[in-house]
Amino acid sequence: MVEINKVILVGRLAQDPEVRYTQSGKAVASFTLAVNRFGGQGQNTADFIPVVAWEKLAEICGNNLTKGQRVLVDGRLQIRSYEANDGQKRRVAEVVAQSIEFLERKQAAAGNSGEIDINSFGKDVFPEEEIPFS
């Protein structure tokens, strides 16, 4: 029984990521991704899409992403319900990131050498070695 839920986004961080921790100590990063609508014109031509990342990926986001940076997010679309301040149940949609590629270097902060080792977090494999097919 196949059910698929896959989202691929390329856009820019609309804000710095916020990293929080659950009671059990799991890191969660969240940020909004601004994705321009290709071909769309007029004033409101972007979708602002909430993205969350968990655990190791969350920490990588917190340490390496800043507002304005361009990323590729691969994840799934999740609908979560929560209780609003007025006691009403509301639903919020967010993309749960499974991997994130950093498509640009982080801005060098003042007093920073500008050298950043990690400017990409992917799971691609490009082994130079030959595959030992018979």
Place this chain on the structure above:
Amino acid sequence: MVEINKVILVGRLAQDPEVRYTQSGKAVASFTLAVNRFGGQGQNTADFIPVVAWEKLAEICGNNLTKGQRVLVDGRLQIRSYEANDGQKRRVAEVVAQSIEFLERKQAAAGNSGEIDINSFGKDVFPEEEIPFS
């Protein structure tokens, strides 16, 4: 400047599609897609994702889809704001379908012969002819 927004879902219609018309006469179909979380257990193991389709695709949905049917939706994730009844601005996320594959035949309705011509709406091309490459 590439910005990508792509969503691929496979799930079942949680309800029959509703087809409405804009003031200018464009058809809009909307339905909720139940997408089970693979590997997830417990009681709430599905995401219920709002999907909309426009124009020709909307009509095909209205005429050929019913609750429970399994489909593949290819589209983009859109965040739309609207004014709620209490005057507050709210945001709603929905997938705007660009194409839909019907992965099951429609239930034969009572009094229906059970024969349905269109049980698939795709844009795949499987030409039998040879490609005339030089």
Place this chain on the structure above:
Amino acid sequence: MVEINKVILVGRLAQDPEVRYTQSGKAVASFTLAVNRFGGQGQNTADFIPVVAWEKLAEICGNNLTKGQRVLVDGRLQIRSYEANDGQKRRVAEVVAQSIEFLERKQAAAGNSGEIDINSFGKDVFPEEEIPFS
């Protein structure tokens, strides 16, 4: 019984598209897409992927795409067998495009005004009108 075959590529045309016609008169465009391996370094850091498009899409490719242009290809991966010159059966893989987004304007040719109407072929819908949800 769901079977999925989906390919999403962003890269540049390694050559101008070639448009041919089948015996029955169907247009087929073919070109190679150079897709750089993100994060890969060294000399050979791109995959050169054969892409074909059929009928109306083929003609749009022939009329609007040139070498070096950046596109997004959405399609499926097809394995086709053919008989080689030496009488052997060989298999070739190619992506059969279902839609193509032009991510850049075509180079203005010499003697051309530089004005091109169609610089995008997509199936996105961005209706300004409100969805008439109840």
Place this chain on the structure above:
Amino acid sequence: MVEINKVILVGRLAQDPEVRYTQSGKAVASFTLAVNRFGGQGQNTADFIPVVAWEKLAEICGNNLTKGQRVLVDGRLQIRSYEANDGQKRRVAEVVAQSIEFLERKQAAAGNSGEIDINSFGKDVFPEEEIPFS
């Protein structure tokens, strides 16, 4: 500079995976995936697509997948050249898996209890805990 190369396949293993090791000791699993062409009829209605997986994923494949099993493969399309027996250079396309979901339990082998712990290898996160948004 965004370049994307993403392949999503759902199909059945056409054969048991073969696991080999590179000279440096990296595991590589390879198998052919039979993906039916939805909507296609006639005799040849499937694509037989070569898939490779590396390292930890390769070992999981070797230990948990068998011919006929249904999987979802998420990866990228790679074109690799090699020298054929006749001294000619040939090109082969294959999907390099980045993650694989096992959509069916492995056949219980004779003398096997039928209990298999790992019947899924994914990278989805479904935390039960609340996200600590402010």
Place this chain on the structure above:
DNA sequence: TTTT
């Protein structure tokens, strides 16, 4: 055989 190849793109930037």
Place this chain on the structure above:
DNA sequence: TTTT
């Protein structure tokens, strides 16, 4: 609010 929900599907199998």
